[in-house]
Amino acid sequence: MAYIFADLHNHTTASDGDFSPGDLVALAADMGINVLGVTDHDTLDGLDPALDAGKTYGVEVFPGVEVSVRFKREFFTGTLHVLTYFSSALLKDPGFVTRFKTLLAQGRGQGLVRARIEKINQVFGPGGESPLLSRDLNFEDIAAYSDNASRRHFAMALDEKLGISDKATINRIIGNDSPAYLPSGVELEQVKRFITSEPVVAVLAHPAAGSFPGEGHYKEVLPPVETVAHLLPEILDAGVKGLEVHYPGHAPEHKALLLSWAQKYDLLVTGGSDCHDNANRPVGASGADEQEFNRLKQEVLCAEKKSR
Template sequence: MKRVDLHTHSLASDGSLSPAQVVAEAKAEGLSAVALTDHDTMAGISEAVEAAKNSGIECIPGIELSAVYGEKEVHIVGLFLDEKNPVLAEKLEAFRKIREARNLKMIEKMQLAGVDITMEKLREAEGDGVMTRANLARYLLHIGYISSIKEAFDKYLSPGLPFFVPKTGVTPEDAVRAIRDSGGVAVLAHPLLYKFSPAELERCVERLKDYGLQAVETFYSTYSAADERAMKRLALKYGLAFSGGSDFHGSVKPHIHIGSGMGKLVIPYEVLEGLKRLRG
């Protein structure tokens, strides 16, 4: 069976591998296609596409946009995007400024708690990619403030904890429209991770479909077989396509492997074929 992975991350955001290395990992896993979907940036796409040339693996240019839905953060994956599209570039710059302002507020909270951190020191340690809470967690581990990435999220960087700052400004509707207006396919990422009630999740999906949502991640690393069936039923109920991916981050999430997730993830190539038919 030809297999794909349509949700992966590189050093351009909070993954541990370069875009080219992500493609190499996908090829080594025996995948037929991989989508690079870094957080709020397409800076790694050119490298990934170039690495995929003549390699026998298809590279799908993508992105994962973070947005606020009520009191929760919701992610929208965009596939088949052109990183040079001026409409998309303008939107991403606006989203980047919102993320940067949030990061500075979290850094300020850390400083008030006595953490030796500035944006300059964070970038020196983490590079020039989009900074996420995962980067902040890695920095805290690097300087010895915590003993594990899990501790960073359990004690400091999750909602309600000392260093957390809620995301503001970008709505899921904004994210869906940015992707659709740029000719891409908009996918609701890992819907079960948001801990909505079934009714809340249906309301979210129905609302986003009105704004142009086209697919749901019905395959994901942490899903059980029952979860996968439930997400497929949800997608079918609202006339949405199936999508899916591992959410691979390299060593940042060492238990998640490209293409196979936690060992049982299988996304057939037919899923990608269905999404291709939705391209604008």
């Protein structure tokens, strides 16, 4: 395995990783990694313990969050991820932390439930585009079942609260192919407002992983790189300043393509392992070199300085 200076994309038990923040930092230290990005999905909860562990093990922990961004376009309905990096000093700023958590809350949990209800009513409500409901679905219909509602709870509410028992009709309303389907994540416009007004630096995560040839744990349900290319102008307009080029799920030809995009648009180049476990997605599988990391770090420090 090649030497990795900065592995800038990793997950802990604060989201969906197998390792606690401290254990992840210890692993990185054992591998000789100088800088470890801790970037859990849509949460800041793992950052303070990771930073503490970094001091213990002599690893520079670089804080970030992998923000889920939802898209609903004619050519793509799904989620892309934006790695949002910032200075560790900002974790001591209650205003920044509250504003970040408020943004993230819109993409999961109650925020996402409310957005999905609004979309279902817009399409299938009595005054909607394709009326199927006897009345609008409301938040209380779903909240009666769970604080963390899933598709199953929506199906139960449609059956028990609105009298729709036909499974095909329910699936038409809440299935992935439904015109009312909203993937998880926050709207790009919400992300734009945050990253253009807060001292953060945003990088598009694994832009070409969806085009990785064959099967792989890094591919997941990401769109092909051609779809990302179609969305790229919107993404850059939202304030994204970099691309995660070095990634285990990027084929060589796609890595070359991403480097050409970075050069064309003067974007930061980063890299990371997207570690979730020690077997299929280990730490130290990919990363940025020292020069690439220093350019990113300089941007983060400049953003923090401007905000003072």
